[in-house]
Amino acid sequence: xxxxxxxxxxxxxxxxxxxxxxxxxxxxxxxxxxxxxxxxxxxxxxxxxxxxxxxxxxxxxxxxxxxxxxxxxxxxxxxxxxxxxxxxxxxxxxxxxxxxxxxxxxxxxxxxxxxxxxxxxxxxxxxxxxxxxxxxxxxxxxxxxxxxxxxxxxxxxxxxxxxxxxxx
Amino acid sequence: xxxxxxxxxxxxxxxxxxxxxxxxxxxxxxxxxxxxxxxxxxxxxxxxxxxxxxxxxxxxxxxxxxxxxxxxxxxxxxxxxxxxxxxxxxxxxxxxxxxxxxxxxxxxxxxx
Numbered sequence: 001x002x003x004x005x006x007x008x009x010x011x012x013x014x015x016x017x018x019x020x021x022x023x024x025x026x027x028x029x030x031x032x033x034x035x036x037x038x039x040x041x042x043x044x045x046x047x048x049x050x051x052x053x054x055x056x057x058x059x060x061x062x063x064x065x066x067x068x069x070x071x072x073x074x075x076x077x078x079x080x081x082x083x084x085x086x087x088x089x090x091x092x093x094x095x096x097x098x099x100x101x102x103x104x105x106x107x108x109x110x111x112x113x114x115x116x117x118x119x120x121x122x123x124x125x126x127x128x129x130x131x132x133x134x135x136x137x138x139x140x141x142x143x144x145x146x147x148x149x150x151x152x153x154x155x156x157x158x159x160x161x162x163x164x165x166x167x168x
Numbered sequence: 169x170x171x172x173x174x175x176x177x178x179x180x181x182x183x184x185x186x187x188x189x190x191x192x193x194x195x196x197x198x199x200x201x202x203x204x205x206x207x208x209x210x211x212x213x214x215x216x217x218x219x220x221x222x223x224x225x226x227x228x229x230x231x232x233x234x235x236x237x238x239x240x241x242x243x244x245x246x247x248x249x250x251x252x253x254x255x256x257x258x259x260x261x262x263x264x265x266x267x268x269x270x271x272x273x274x275x276x277x278x279x280x
Contacts, residue, residue, distance in 0.1 A: 003203035003243040005191035008256055017192045023171045029238035030174050030199055034182040038233045048169055049209065069266035093265040095209040096258060103215035112212070112225045122229065132172075135265070140171060148175040155181055162182040164228050166211035167169035167189075 023140070034162055037123075041161040044126040046151070048134030049100055049107040049168035050092035052077045060091040060133040072135035074142035076151060078128035081110055094135050095168055107168060126158035134168050170198035184232040186211045186224065190241055200235045202228050203243035207250075207259035214249065 006014050034041075050060050060073040079088075085104050090097035100107045108129060116122040130151055136143055155163060170193040173183040177199050187193050188211070190203030204211060204224060213220035224244055231242050248255055264272065 001205070001243055001245040003190050003205040005189040005203070007205055007252070008188065008207045008259060017189060019195070021195055022197050026171055026174055026197060029197060030177045031238040032177050032180050032182045034233045038229060043229070066266050069270045093261060096261050097209070099215045100209055105221050106210050106212045106215055109212045109221055109225050112218070112221050115222070116225070116229070134169060143172060144175065148172055152176055152179040152181065155176070160181060162232050163176055164184055164186060164232065165169055165173050166186045168209050168211065
């Protein structure tokens with residue numbers, strides 16, 4: 001089956017995504033080989049669903065986005081692998097969070113990953129996964145300049161061998 | 169998100185993107201892509217369907233560890249089990265997002 005990339009997208013949005021080619025300056029391939037066995041690797045997860053820990057972290061700034069619709073909060077949060085589903089909140093104005101609240105695994109499969117670790121399919125998990133809010137300004141300047149380098153530093157510090165990213 | 173994957177990959181950390189829009193991730197040159205024909209907000213499948221979620225995660229790990237070259241795309245061969253009209257409606261926010269609101273306002277201003 002070849003996935004229809006626009007099946008759930010309102011038709012009028014399609015031109016914003018389709019046929020636009022590579023991001024400026026990002027034309028050439030990038031590649032980091034996956035060199036270890038999966039069973040000896042430490043895996044990190046990243047979701048763009050705007051997840052945050054509702055007791056201990058600030059929400060993503062939706063008020064500013066409301067005032068300036070072309071802007072999206074470029075900050076990021078660490079999500080402890082030990083967090084429980086009831087610890088999460090979702091800040092994302094472009095999707096209905098109901099299903100994610102009912103079962104956060106559909107955005108951030110931390111328990112699924114823990115099972116694979118128990119079964120020794122995967123070596124381990126980072127202690128702290130990563131969350132961003134996926135709606136960003138078109139130029140991605142803050143992500144490029146600040147967020148991406150910070151996430152890279154975090155992943156290195158956590159000893160991550162690889163990352164699974166899930167756009168919301 | 170595919171661009172974020174590229175920046176992290178370029179820093180030496182292998183990545184895979186699990187996405188509803190694999191064609192877009194390909195255009196943006198994400199190094200490893202798993203396509204899912206699921207509504208937005210549901211990258212790993214239906215809530216509480218552990219079997220489906222596990223299968224997506226398994227595929228993501230397989231592509232992550234086993235892809236031979238940049239631009240590898242593998243699509244997940246499962247159809248969304250909810251009728252299209254219903255699924256299309258239910259992923260969308262109850263209140264239009266600020267940018268959608270702005271576009272709608274601009275369109276109605278053009279008409280009037």
